[in-house]
Amino acid sequence: MEQVLLSLLIWMPILGGFATLIVGNQRALSAKWVALSLSLIVFILSLGLYTGFDNTTHLMQFVEKSSWISQFNINYHLGVDGISMPLIILTTFSTILVIIAGWEVIQNRPAHYMAAFLMMEGLIIGVFSALDAILYYVFWEASLIPMLLIIGIWGGDNRIYASIKFFLYTFIGSVFMLISMIYMYNIGGSFGILDMHALSLTMTEQSWIFWAFFLAFAVKVPMFPVHTWLPDAHVQAPTGGSVILAAIMLKMGGYGFFRFSLPITPDASLNFSDIVIVISLIAIVYIGFVALVQRDMKKLIAYSSISHMGFVTLGLFAMFLAVKNSYEGALLGLEGAMVQMISHGFISAAMFLVVGVLYDRLHSREISTYGGVINSMPKFTGFAVLFAMANAGLPATSGFVGEFMVILGAMQANFWISTLAATTLILGAAYTLWMVKRVFWGPIHNDAVKSLNDINAREFFILGVLALAVIIMGVYPQPVIEVMHSSIEHLLNQALTSKLAI
């Protein structure tokens, strides 16, 4: 079981997606049950990764390796460490929510919808577990296809523009990554990611490779100024698409920095860390202000996502400055970045589901449509306010933990960096709570709001599960941190060891 667990996690959803396609739209209910039961099985199996995980080592676990394209020494090589394992569980978890969330809402081609999400789940798990660069690239690019179709088929009015923009943006970002990988293969003779970690590169080579990878990951995270696809994609995507996009696809970018940029090009990362820190701060502060003025709820959450993801890149690169003062500070920053990714996975998923609940009822994402929703939907408002608080970084929610760790880490780097980053806590509170005020409180402007039905059992379930996740991680983040500790420490040492051939 251990030897094939990762393969199962990848291929079960993909083949299950095909099965769902075959069941077809005519038998939509059976298709939905196939999808739901598969996603549940995959989630339960993925918990095996957690229970069977060895916290004490940074080495890859659950490794599978067999030759794939022997002519170019490309292997089907899978494995997880403390960085990728939590992200895989996040993926399997979110997929269940998305499938339940789309249960009644998706009337147009429901079986295809479910199939797309299942296939995407498998492909993204592939991204997080691939240890061969080409295998990684194949999963990375292939995961664009279901998302393209999800936005394009089930999206809003401007879906065509948004889906093609999303696709081309990510595609142009990643082709240079491919060339870097090929370049490193030509030096080292291996596409293995771990072999690339050990590859000795000159500063010039590292700089080129760094920027090539940076482009790919920065588009995905997304970082200022290549973030413009995200608001379009989010606004047009159906609720499920937004959830997966925010909760998981953005993490693929962050994960890329952990897996490729820092260990492969440590010297270039150090050299360019100032630039990345500045860009991250711009994302955190400027995009925070942009979020403040949005009238569309989904757009507001999309910008807030960009701003929160800024913390991830800040934590990653501020550590180069922090380590001069304190090794622990640097470690804290890195771990904070990782915790922030997971926590953002829960919170952004929850926020988009909250908007989805409202959108399903009134078919409007405009803040001004609503007002006084609490009068007709008290239970729902309870959840919404909790998630809004978490989004604003309230202590005892998961949103606080990651951001606080990053800020503490950044404090070791530079007082002003951490101060600027901390302003987000205020900004985040401002735009989130202001939205809550306008949507949920105040007088009812709109007659339709009066007759809203409160959330049903299905919606209560998904929001409840997410609420639990947000609170548990906020109160007791220790298990998550423990799992990643050895891997992050190893990564930090890799990033601090110069690769320049003497």
Place this chain on the structure above:
Amino acid sequence: MSNTAQNLFQFDTSTLVFALPEIFLLSSIVVILLIDVFLKKSFKNITYYLSQIAIFITALLSYNLIGNGEQIIFSGSFIHDDLAAIFKVAMMVASIVVLVYSRTYLNIHNLFKGEYFVLVLLAILGMMVMVSGYSLLTLYLGLEILSLSLYTLIAIARSRANAVEAGLKYFVLGAIASGLLLYGMSMIYGINGSLNIAEIAQFASGASLESSQQLILNFGLVFIVIGVAFKLGAVPFHNWVPDVYQGSPTSVTMFLSSVPKIAAVAMLIRLLIEGLGSLQDYWSDLFIALAILSIGVGSLVALMQSNIKRMLAYSTISHIGFILLGFATGTMTGYGSAVFYVFTYVLMSIAAFGVIILLNKKGFESEFISDFKGLGRRSPWFALMMLIVMLSMAGIPPFIGFYSKFFILQQVVNSGFIELAIIAVIFAVISAYYYLQIIKSMYFDESDNTSPVSSPMDTQLVLSINAVLILAVGLFPNYWMNIALSVF
């Protein structure tokens, strides 16, 4: 020297076995032509089936010859080796699939005639001669058999002005290109006194070449490269491609865009790698220029097309650019990658035209990207097939098109041309836009037309296998790559 010369002129009937596929096909053509004359119009199906059987048996005969090593027969003018046999099998399989897809189309548009199939068979024969040609004369002969059959095939829809124009255009430009090729061959023949590829190779790699001889050799080389580039449709010798693709009946376009590319690549290998391999430095530079221009023009101009046949024409041009890039690297793996690319390109191109042909109805010629509107609803299965083909052509993994591009890029970077690789991938991203347009039409656009696409079982089956192969070979590209590498 005298000893080999004697051997060359000996005629040993046992060597005929290596030309058995060609001999069989030629006899079949004669027989089918005769039978067809006596068939009533309602029995024309028999011609179709006979042709398919003839191609199939030819494929089997070629397949049986794989692994017999290198055999040069007919006084050094004809070669049998694994390259020839594998290429022939690939061409036969592709031709069978093309004919399966064509049948409905030909019926709908009243083109179902005996001549059509005989001409296709003749074109195939020409290509087989090209693949096995080992002297300049045989190569040229094969090329002309192919070209003359194609000119006629294109113009077979006499009532269509477009088709006649396309046929004439191809004829005039093709004749010029043949002339240039022949001119180059005459220079090479003039300087070394032999038409045989092996002797040309020996001469060209000789250390004792005078600079004037070298000059003439280079001149000949340039003309030969031009001739090959024309047949492949590389920029700047591409002007015939869009017009011919658009004007020809779609079934002919499908044939034209796929099988002859294999033959042209074989001719390229015979002439430039086996014959003038010692001048690789010279023709590599030419190829790089042709490749980058082709990739660039192919990607950019395709963006503006609304006619899908024209769009695919430009897409072919950009694929040809990648193939040339593979040859330009000058490494064995590079050549193998280019051959791999040709095979995968043919697989994708046939599937793309197969879906276009499906959309044809009595009195309706499907030509525009907008004809794909709503296909995702009308026929989800075929839409999925087209989705796979388009993503594969755009080079998105896990489909086969990604690996063919990836192998080429790998070799390009390996040869130190990183900037070429960067240019190529940028254009690959640009070209993704127009492939996405088809996907957009099929899935994202709404259409009033909700009637499902109907087609005979055999077409459906073959098309499904074709598209699934694009995915399956993509999951396990190593097997095909081994075949492609084994021809060198």
